Amino acid sequence: MSETQTNIAARPWADKDATPFIRIKNVTKKFGEFVAVENVSLDIYRGELFCLLGGSGSGKSTLLRMMSGFETLTSGSIEIDGQDMAGVAPYDRQTNMMFQSYALFPHMSVEKNIAYGLKRERIAKAEIKQRVEEIISMVQLDQFATRMPHQLSGGQRQRVALARALVKKPKLLLLDEPMGALDKKLREETQFELINIQESLGVTFVVVTHDQEEAMTLSTRIGVMTDGEIVQVGEPREIYEYPRSRFVADFIGSVNMFEGQVKEDADDHVIISSPDAGADIYVAHGVSCTLGQKIAVAVRPEKIQLSKARPNNARNILKGKVDEIAYLGNLSVYQLLLETGKRVRVTQSNLSRVGDDAITYEDEVFMSWSGGAGVVLQS
Amino acid sequence: MSSPATPRKTKLPFGSFLERILSKLGLRGRTLVIAIPTLWLFVFFLVPFLVVAKISLSEAMIARPPYSSIWNWDDGVLNLTLNFGNYLFLLEDTLYFAAYMESVKIAFVSTVFALLIGFPMAYTIARSPDSRRNILLMLVILPFWTSFLLRVYAWIGFLKTNGLINAFLLATGIIDEPLIMLQTDFAVYVGIVYTYLPFMILPLYANLVKLDDALLEAASDLGAKPAMTFLTVTLPLAVPGIIAGSMLVFIPAIGEFVIPALLGGPDTLMIGSVLWNEFFSNRDWPVASAVALVMLAVLVVPIMILRKAQAASEGASQ
Amino acid sequence: MKNRSIFLPVVTGLGFLFLYAPIASLIVFSFNESKLVTVWGGFSTKWYGELLRDPQILGAAWISLKIAFLSATLAIIIGTVAAFALSRFPKFRTKSLLNWMITAPLVMPDVIIGLSLLLMFVAMQGLIGWPAGRGMTTIIIAHATFGAAYAAVVIQSRLVDMDMSIEEVALDLGAKPMRVFFDITLPVIAPALVSGWLLAFTLSLDDLVIASFVSGPGSSTLPMVIFSKVRLGVSPDVNALATIIILIISVGIIAAAIQISRSGKKLGN
Ligand SMILES: Nc1ncnc2c1ncn2[C@@H]1O[C@H](COP(=O)(O)OP(=O)(O)O)[C@@H](O)[C@H]1O
Ligand SMILES: [Mg+2]
Numbered sequence: 017m018s019e020t021q022t023n024i025a026a027r028p029w030a031d032k033d034a035t036p037f038i039r040i041k042n043v044t045k046k047f048g049e050f051v052a053v054e055n056v057s058l059d060i061y062r063g064e065l066f067c068l069l070g071g072s073g074s075g076k077s078t079l080l081r082m083m084s085g086f087e088t089l090t091s092g093s094i095e096i097d098g099q100d101m102a103g104v105a106p107y108d109r110q111t112n113m114m115f116q117s118y119a120l121f122p123h124m125s126v127e128k129n130i131a132y133g134l135k136r137e138r139i140a141k142a143e144i145k146q147r148v149e150e151i152i153s154m155v156q157l158d159q160f161a162t163r164m165p166h167q168l169s170g171g172q173r174q175r176v177a178l179a180r181a182l183v184k185k186p187k188l189l190l191l192d193e194p195m196g197a198l199d200k201k202l203r204e205e206t207q208f209e210l211i212n213i214q215e216s217l218g219v220t221f222v223v224v225t226h227d228q229e230e231a232m233t234l235s236t237r238i239g240v241m242t243d244g245e246i247v248q249v250g251e252p253r254e255i256y257e258y259p260r261s262r263f264v265a266d267f268i269g270s271v272n273m274f275e276g277q278v279k280e281d282a283d284d285h286v287i288i289s290s291p292d293a294g295a296d297i298y299v300a301h302g303v304s305c306t307l308g309q310k311i312a313v314a315v316r317p318e319k320i321q322l323s324k325a326r327p328n329n330a331r332n333i334l335k336g337k338v339d340e341i342a343y344l345g346n347l348s349v350y351q352l353l354l355e356t357g358k359r360v361r362v363t364q365s366n367l368s369r370v371g372d373d374a375i376t377y378e379d380e381v382f383m384s385w386s387g388g389a390g391v392v393l394q395s
Numbered sequence: 396m397s398s399p400a401t402p403r404k405t406k407l408p409f410g411s412f413l414e415r416i417l418s419k420l421g422l423r424g425r426t427l428v429i430a431i432p433t434l435w436l437f438v439f440f441l442v443p444f445l446v447v448a449k450i451s452l453s454e455a456m457i458a459r460p461p462y463s464s465i466w467n468w469d470d471g472v473l474n475l476t477l478n479f480g481n482y483l484f485l486l487e488d489t490l491y492f493a494a495y496m497e498s499v500k501i502a503f504v505s506t507v508f509a510l511l512i513g514f515p516m517a518y519t520i521a522r523s524p525d526s527r528r529n530i531l532l533m534l535v536i537l538p539f540w541t542s543f544l545l546r547v548y549a550w551i552g553f554l555k556t557n558g559l560i561n562a563f564l565l566a567t568g569i570i571d572e573p574l575i576m577l578q579t580d581f582a583v584y585v586g587i588v589y590t591y592l593p594f595m596i597l598p599l600y601a602n603l604v605k606l607d608d609a610l611l612e613a614a615s616d617l618g619a620k621p622a623m624t625f626l627t628v629t630l631p632l633a634v635p636g637i638i639a640g641s642m643l644v645f646i647p648a649i650g651e652f653v654i655p656a657l658l659g660g661p662d663t664l665m666i667g668s669v670l671w672n673e674f675f676s677n678r679d680w681p682v683a684s685a686v687a688l689v690m691l692a693v694l695v696v697p698i699m700i701l702r703k704a705q706a707a708s709e710g711a712s713q
Numbered sequence: 714m715k716n717r718s719i720f721l722p723v724v725t726g727l728g729f730l731f732l733y734a735p736i737a738s739l740i741v742f743s744f745n746e747s748k749l750v751t752v753w754g755g756f757s758t759k760w761y762g763e764l765l766r767d768p769q770i771l772g773a774a775w776i777s778l779k780i781a782f783l784s785a786t787l788a789i790i791i792g793t794v795a796a797f798a799l800s801r802f803p804k805f806r807t808k809s810l811l812n813w814m815i816t817a818p819l820v821m822p823d824v825i826i827g828l829s830l831l832l833m834f835v836a837m838q839g840l841i842g843w844p845a846g847r848g849m850t851t852i853i854i855a856h857a858t859f860g861a862a863y864a865a866v867v868i869q870s871r872l873v874d875m876d877m878s879i880e881e882v883a884l885d886l887g888a889k890p891m892r893v894f895f896d897i898t899l900p901v902i903a904p905a906l907v908s909g910w911l912l913a914f915t916l917s918l919d920d921l922v923i924a925s926f927v928s929g930p931g932s933s934t935l936p937m938v939i940f941s942k943v944r945l946g947v948s949p950d951v952n953a954l955a956t957i958i959i960l961i962i963s964v965g966i967i968a969a970a971i972q973i974s975r976s977g978k979k980l981g982n
Contacts, residue, residue: 086881106884113885119878123900132896133886184886424891425802432795432861433807436814439858443829446836460835512731515724533970538732540966543919544936545955548943549735552742555947557749559738592732650822652922657943667824674828674926684832687825698820 027251028061029237035098037062037220038083038188043092045078045244052078054244055092065214065221067231070241071267076224077116079241080190083222084113097187107136112186116193118177120165126176127152127161133184151183154213171202178210182217191223195230207233228268232256240264256316261395265314272320272360273393274313278305286392288313294356298331300387305394312393317361319389322350322375323382330384336360338379350375352383451684452477462680481685491669491686495693498666501580501655502648505587506595509644510637512588513595517636518629520596521603532600539593547586547657554582554658578660586654587644594643602636602708603629635708642701646694666690736959743952760953770938770954777918777935780849784856785914791857792864792909793902797894799865800872818862827926830855834927847929855927856920860913867912871905872898904973911969915962 028034036059045053053075060066068076081087083094085106094101096111112133121129127148134144152161155175165173174194181189194210195203211234214221225231231238232252239249240263248255248264259265262273274297276290281303288297288311297313305311327333339359340351343366350362362383375381454463463478485491520531538546553559554576561573576582606629614624652667659665666686673683743761747754764770795815799808818826834844834851844850879901883893899906921936928934942948 084885086884106881107887107889109885111885113882115878115882117876117878119876119882121879121883121897132883132888136887136892180882180886428794429798429802429805429807429811432791432798432815432865433811435791435861436795436811436858439830439833439854440814440818443826443833446833447825447829450832460839512724512728515721516728519721519725534729535732537963537966538736540915541736541959541962542936542955544921544939544943545739545951545958546735548939548947548951548955549739551943551947552738553735557752589731589735592728646820647822650824652824653940667822670824670828671922680832683828687828690822691825694820694822701820 029059034061036060037097039095041093041095043079043082043094044090045082045087046090052244053082056246058239058246058249060220060222062220063218064236065211065223065234067235067238068222068224068241069228069231069238070226072226074241075244076241077192080113080192080222080224084111084190085109110186111188111190112181112184113190114177114181114192114194116196118173118197120173120176122165125162125164126157126168129165129176130180130183133180147183151179155179170197171206174198174206178213182213182219186219188220188222191221193224193226195225195227203230210234240267258391259314259393262312262393265391265393269316270361271314271316274315276311276313278307278309278311281305281307285387288392292356292358293334294354295332295334297390298387299390299392300331303392313390314393315385315390317349317363320360320362320383320385322362322364323384324375324379326382327384331387332385332390334360334383336381336383338375338377338381341377352381447684447687450681451481451688452479453681454478454480455679455681460680461678481681484682485685485689490664494664494666494669495689497664498649499693501583501587501665502645505584505591505648506641506644508584509588509592509595510641513592513599513640514637517596517599517603521600521606535593535596543590544653547590547654550582550586550589550658551577554585577658580659580663582658583655583663586658587648587651590654591644591647595640598639598643598708599633599636602633606632635704638704639701639708642697642704646697646701649694650690739952739955740959743949743956745949748949760949764950764953767950770935773933773935773938776849776932780852780856780934781914781917784853784860784917785910787853787857788860788864788913789906789910791861792913793868793906795861796865796869796872797898800869815862815865818859819866823920823922826855826859827923830923831926847927848932851927851929852924852932852934855923856913856917859923860916863912863916864909867909868902868905871902875901904976907969908973911965
């Protein structure tokens with residue numbers, strides 16, 4: 017892994033003494049009887065690009081709107097930069113928000129849209145002009161400065177919305193599905209642009225998204241939300257490699273889940289007897305569990321090797337038949353059928369061109385993975 | 396940020412100017428926003444009804460204003476003299492009951508005709524191509540913007556004994572004797588249907604335009620004949636529109652005064668005209684007030700039905 | 714299938730004929746030489762001349778225009794404020810009362826509105842000495858009240874349709890609520906303000922019944938004068954007047970419709 021991963025200064029969340037920039041403490045939001053956000057506690061650090069990731073209706077936008085002051089908290093507190101934000105109106109907060117719909121003022125040109133927030137600060141005209149020009153060229157909209165919003169493409173509108181929020185030099189920028197309205201290709205380009213802008217300005221970003229790939233690409237850390245709760249917070253790698261629940265494992269990427277019972281519980285490994293797999297599964301790390309406890313093992317599709325011949329020294333070996341193959345160019349996805357009736361998904365990189373010995377439909381093959389590949393999930 | 400030492404002149408836009416004044420008065424903008432329309436409507440819409448209710452319980456007098464007071468102070472005791480005589484009078488004199496019945500009958504018949512004419516029109520407009528739809532819709536609304544009084548007046552020229560319709564029918568030999576149409580109930584029906592047709596068409600249109608082509612195709616695909624499709628798919632979906640449109644014709648028709656006054660005959664007795672005469676000719680304010688309150692009572696149920704239908708079609712569109 | 718395709722256009726065509734034939738006849742016979750409104754006596758514009766020399770009609774028209782202008786302006790202010798309160802404030806104590814009061818005039822018969830307002834004006838004069846008698850002021854108040862109801866409906870539907878996040882974003886950028894209203898909300902709902910104003914204006918110009926109740930000596934409106942004329946039978950100068958009114962209104966409405974659909978496109982609706 018790269019050095020930045022081990023560098024404490026770039027990972028303040030790994031430092032017990034670091035002061036968080038945003039402290040969300042036991043926040044709950046109810047709409048009538050309905051609980052949209054439930055007892056969320058979360059620390060976000062200065063300079064982070066934090067992603068709130070979750071399905072539709074999981075409460076991401078509501079949490080974001082509480083940070084920007086559009087929703088009041090039912091209980092709990094939010095502190096930004098050491099200040100309790102209760103009772104502070106949106107127009108008095110040094111945070112800015114970029115809306116999912118971009119919410120450009122339809123009756124103002126690009127320039128006027130961007131200058132609107134600065135004019136509210138009673139800044140000298142010349143300075144406003146200069147700052148607007150700077151930000152316009154930063155988001156590459158120079159030729160469009162005098163256009164009206166309805167004369168812009170989706171990508172251009174998104175950049176106006178971003179510029180309008182950034183020109184205020186907020187301490188914190190909140191972005192609700194910033195790429196939600198863009199098509200896939202444009203979205204990928206824009207993701208890197210967004211990271212560059214964030215790094216060069218050093219503003220703390222909190223981004224809401226339902227797209228796990230986007231969250232993985234953008235973020236320093238991800239908070240996974242479901243049903244109004246944050247179920248796991250961590251760096252993208254951590255979330256992917258060490259999901260803490262069946263929900264997270266399943267939500268981020270695809271995964272093979274084998275249900276079973278703890279058969280052997282040692283300090284450095286556990287063995288799970290899994291009727292799903294039709295075999296015992298060896299996991300090379302200790303787990304605090306009891307014998308006989310019901311448990312699941314999650315194995316990512318790319319961590320499984322396929323071979324026609326039985327591998328010699330793998331910890332876990334299963335036998336199955338090829339049911340489906342999807343050729344995706346850089347890799348192929350295999351759907352394998354075990355004797356127990358369970359289906360297993362395996363991806364293999366297409367390192368060389370397809371040869372004669374390639375695995376094909378109906379072949380009997382062996383799946384194997386190392387002891388470190390599987391993750392035990394207790395909930 | 397400009398430093399406070401060098402105050403710059405900033406032009407105060409209208410918004411913040413108002414804000415300053417308000418904050419000086421210690422008023423929050425929100426309170427004011429609620430208070431302005433609430434107070435206005437309270438004083439000029441709600442209180443007048445209470446005044447009508449009060450006067451309907453007093454006695455007509457030759458005085459200024461021409462009615463008795465229902466309360467007076469006697470040695471610090473408030474005396475309330477309620478006089479239900481006006482309501483008893485409405486019950487005793489069959490003229491009033493007949494006028495209410497006649498109004499309901501005329502409003503009902505007119506509503507049925509407006510529906511029979513309005514439904515095919517609304518259906519056609521809703522089913523026509525986008526480009527033509529807006530023009531047709533505009534054509535429905537346009538007469539509504541031109542003077543109501545003058546449009547009713549135009550029918551006098553049409554319906555008179557020596558009017559255009561008779562001239563046409565006589566010239567083509569369909570009739571030998573001119574028909575007597577003006578100053579009959581028939582003329583009142585024509586006037587009401589004519590005036591309120593847009594009110595029938597618009598809610599019907601709003602419902603029918605949401606009717607998906609695919610739905611009709613699905614129905615006929617499932618073997619429904621056109622008539623069957625109409626009865627089982629189109630009509631049920633249009634019910635909120637039918638109810639709303641009908642009530643929007645029925646309710647104003649009940650209280651109509653101008654149409655019976657211009658087109659109706661001496662025995663077209665509608666309650667709006669009765670109220671008018673009671674007030675302007677007989678100068679009996681208490682009886683006029685009682686007539687108004689009973690008219691309101693007649694309208695309560697239709698108004699509630701209208702509200703429900705409107706809520707239903709709003710709910711369906713979301 | 715076959716007969717339905719004939720039936721519908723025929724009924725629709727007849728329906729439009731029914732809507733427009735009376736209006737057309739008004740216009741045609743305004744150019745009739747003969748005083749008999751339904752017999753064609755040759756082309757003439759003499760009724761227009763007669764109309765323009767009729768001080769009673771001209772005076773009433775002037776009064777009506779003044780009343781319509783002032784009451785529509787008042788109506789749009791009250792209607793906008795009411796619509797804003799109802800669509801933007803989550804809840805307040807008098808919300809359902811306000812909602813009821815702003816929609817009730819739409820279904821209330823004119824005779825009741827007219828009578829009740831007059832009785833209240835009389836009672837108020839007895840109590841506090843205002844309004845001193847009936848006249849233009851009382852008509853303006855009456856028309857503003859029911860005009861506000863219509864204006865509020867038009868504006869409220871626009872306010873509800875409008876993307877509310879543009880108001881939130883303005884707050885977020887540091888604008889106080891009242892600024893947001895003047896900078897953002899008002900410009901975006903401007904087309905609805907125009908149609909609401911026009912609606913209140915025409916309704917005022919058109920009203921006979923309410924004005925008859927609350928008017929006083931010397932404040933006869935145009936509809937009141939027309940009504941007293943046509944009660945006695947058809948008169949060609951009324952046709953001439955009708956033609957002028959219809960012409961002005963049609964041009965105004967079509968221009969407004971084009972303007973609104975254009976700015977509607979610009980505002981992304
Ligand atoms: N103003 C509101 N009133 C009532 N329910 C709301 C409101 N805003 C959001 N909700 C509900 O709260 C839940 C979470 O909404 P939201 O935070 O927008 O989800 P997400 O952004 O994750 O899709 C949803 O079920 C939504 O219906
Ligand atoms: Mg959302």
